[in-house]
Amino acid sequence: MIAHPSDSNQLPNELKPVFQELKVLQYLQQAGFRKRFGFSCAQLLQLVFFLLFHQKNWFRLLESNKSDSLPGKDAVYRFLNHAGFAWRRFLTMLSVATVQKVSALTSVDRDAVFIFDDSMFERNCSKAVELLARFKDYATGAYYKGFGMLTMRWSDGHTFLPLDFALLSSRKSAINGLNEHIDKRTHGYKRRQEALQSAPQSLRPCWIVL
Known part of the structure; x- marks a missing residue:
């Protein structure tokens, strides 16, 4: 251990x-x-x-x-x-290095793509989770408590690697609000502000980079 x-x-x-x-x-x-x-x-x-x-x-x-x-x-x-830890920076560095290792093992002629997906992250049993909101599952028509989970992934047709993600809340159907005591200078506060954006707004920085 x-x-x-x-x-x-x-x-x-x-x-x-x-x-x-x-x-x-x-x-x-x-x-x-x-x-x-x-x-x-x-x-x-x-x-x-x-x-x-x-x-x-x-x-x-x-x-x-x-x-x-x-x-x-x-x-x-x-x-x-911990709101001060840069989890996105860590994930980005690790993901880029992993993609580079995989790319070196495949042909340069193979096409690689970025895949964006918006799926559910259910927390139906939760009550006090920060920024918890109510969403509609359009596949079943039922409502659930939780978050929207927006993910960015890389694939070359055979390998599928996650690069980044964002948990999205909602201003209109929020159950719990933002923690007022969090330091506004931290990475955690920026991620919370991002959670209150729409999915297209969260994707916009990715479009600029790509």
């Missing part, structure tokens, strides 16, 4: 080569992810990946005999929800 003193040997053997090849922790540091004390950002990110790929339950893990060497759940939630 996660050992507190060092960032080395934090992952299962099946995930170590992936992190090393894609330089995940290097991009995390370049994106400015740092903590002054406690478990490092690298350790917390690796723990999240471990739970995701091994389908482990976080609460059961804390009740196990390994709980003494693990960070508390509040430390993980603060890491994932």
Whole structure:
């Protein structure tokens, strides 16, 4: 499991080569992810990946005999929800490097495309989630609580890689509003403002870059 003193040997053997090849922790540091004390950002990110790929339950893990060497759940939630961390910068650097590695393995004549998709992100059991809104599923005609999830992906016809995403709320059908205490200078505040835009408005910066 996660050992507190060092960032080395934090992952299962099946995930170590992936992190090393894609330089995940290097991009995390370049994106400015740092903590002054406690478990490092690298350790917390690796723990999240471990739970995701091994389908482990976080609460059961804390009740196990390994709980003494693990960070508390509040430390993980603060890491994932920290408004000052530039998650988009980290994801962009990692995605670009991954696309470059894949492109080098394929023919230069193969066409590559960007794919934009607007799908549902349901949170029907949630009540206090920030910017929670009510949306209509036009496929079924039913309404759901949650967000619209706008994603940007890259594909060469065989490989399909995610590049960026935005969770979209709604001003008209909002259930919960914006946290008034968040620092307006942070990356988190900018993402919240983006969530209140329409899907075409969120795509406009991508059109300029492309």
